[in-house]
Amino acid sequence: MVVHVIEFVRNVRLWFAPQQIRQEGSTPDYRFSLANERTFLAWLRTALALIGGGFAVDQFLPDLRWGWRVGLALALLAAGVLCSLRAVNHWVRCERAMRRGEDLPVSRFPAVLSIVVAVVAVAMVVVVLVGWEG
Template sequence: MTRPDAPSRFPRWVYGVGDEPDPRFSLANERTFLAWVRTSLAFSAAGVALEALALPVHPGFRFAASLVLVVVGVAAAVQSWWRWGQVERAVRCAAPLPGSAMTVLLTVGSVVASVLVLLGVLLR
C-alpha cells in the first residue's frame, strides 16, 4: 500500500510504504547490501582473473568456470539490490524479514566453479 504523503525517494516501491524506521536499521541494511555488492565484484573478478591469467587448466573447463563465476557475480549484484528493497520494506512495515536465496546462489556457484576447475586440472 503506497502512502500518499510519502516523500518522493527512489525507489518508490521501497520508500512509498510503511513508516520511517530507526536509521540504524536502514543503515545496517545498506551495509549488508554493500557487502553483497563487494561479494559480487569478487566473484566477477575471480572469473575474469581465471580466464585472463591462463592458468594451467584445461581451456574448456577454465572458460566454463570463468563464465559461472561472472554470471554468479552479476546475479548476486542484482539479487542484492532486490533483497535490500525487500528488507527495507519489511523494516518500514514492521513485517518479518524475508528469506534469502543469495546464499544458495553463491554456494551452488562456488561449488560448480570449483568442480569445473578441479576437472580442468585433472584433465589437462
C-alpha cells in the same frame, strides 16, 4: 521459480522509484537502514569478487583448453551478475519490510550460491589436474 521471477520483475520498479518506498509505512530507525545498506554492500563485494574471479580464470589459467577456460570464466561472471542483481533486490525487499513492520524476507540464495561456489571450486581442481596433462 516462476513466482520468484514475477516478484523480481515487480521489484525492479522499486529500484528506480525512491518515493514509492518512502510513502509506505514509517521510517525505521536509521541504524537498521544502515545495517541493511552494509549487507547490500557485502553482497556487492561478493559479486565483484566473482567477477574478478572470472577475469582471473581467463588471465591466469592460459594453459587450459579454450572451452574450459571460457566456460569457467563466463560461469563466474554470470554468477557475479546474478549476485549483484539479487543484492539490490534483497535490499529493496528488506527496506520495504522494515517500513511496513513485517518480518524480513528469507532467502534460499545464500545456500544456492555457496553450493555453486563449491561446485565451481571442485571443477577448478579437476580442470587444473586434468587440463594440464591434456
